Amino acid sequence: MADENENVAAEDRSQDAVGGEKTASNLPFIITLLALTLYFGFQTLQLASDRSNLTAVKSNQEAAMQEAQKVQVQFKTLVTKTSQLADQGHAGARMVMEKQKLPQKPRPNPPNSVRRFSPRASRTRSQGPRSRVFQRGGLAAQQTRNSRQK
Numbered sequence: 421m422a423d424e425n426e427n428v429a430a431e432d433r434s435q436d437a438v439g440g441e442k443t444a445s446n447l448p449f450i451i452t453l454l455a456l457t458l459y460f461g462f463q464t465l466q467l468a469s470d471r472s473n474l475t476a477v478k479s480n481q482e483a484a485m486q487e488a489q490k491v492q493v494q495f496k497t498l499v500t501k502t503s504q505l506a507d508q509g510h511a512g513a514r515m516v517m518e519k520q521k522l523p524q525k526p527r528p529n530p531p532n533s534v535r536r537f538s539p540r541a542s543r544t545r546s547q548g549p550r551s552r553v554f555q556r557g558g559l560a561a562q563q564t565r566n567s568r569q570k
Contacts, residue, residue, distance in 0.1 A: 499520075505513035 502513050502516055506517040
């Protein structure tokens with residue numbers, strides 16, 4: 421009997437050890453599932469937030485879109501009326517319609533060997549305590565021309 425009690429106790433200990441190992445081996449799996457659940461929950465909240473923000477932006481642009489459609493309708497009406505005037509023989513309307521029908525010529529790009537600014541285009545000019553660099557054709561050059569005219 422004592423041997424049987426010892427065998428039963430040994431089996432209980434071995435089952436406890438196996439049960440303890442199951443819990444230990446499940447811990448990484450549980451942590452992984454928890455991390456994935458948190459990740460997908462966070463992504464869902466972010467997507468919901470982004471969707472509400474996009475909906476708000478769209479509703480804010482609705483008035484501008486309606487205004488643009490009104491302007492487009494007005495423009496089409498203007499073109500139609502101008503076309504009717506041109507058909508009736510109005511010289512100015514005919515000229516406008518001819519200009520509208522002509523395709524716009526694309527401006528050729530300068531070759532890569534051509535410099536955008538000549539060596540004389542950039543120069544330093546001191547004005548009081550400050551000095552500025554003026555480039556031909558830029559805003560600074562326009563300001564210089566305006567100051568020379570005064």
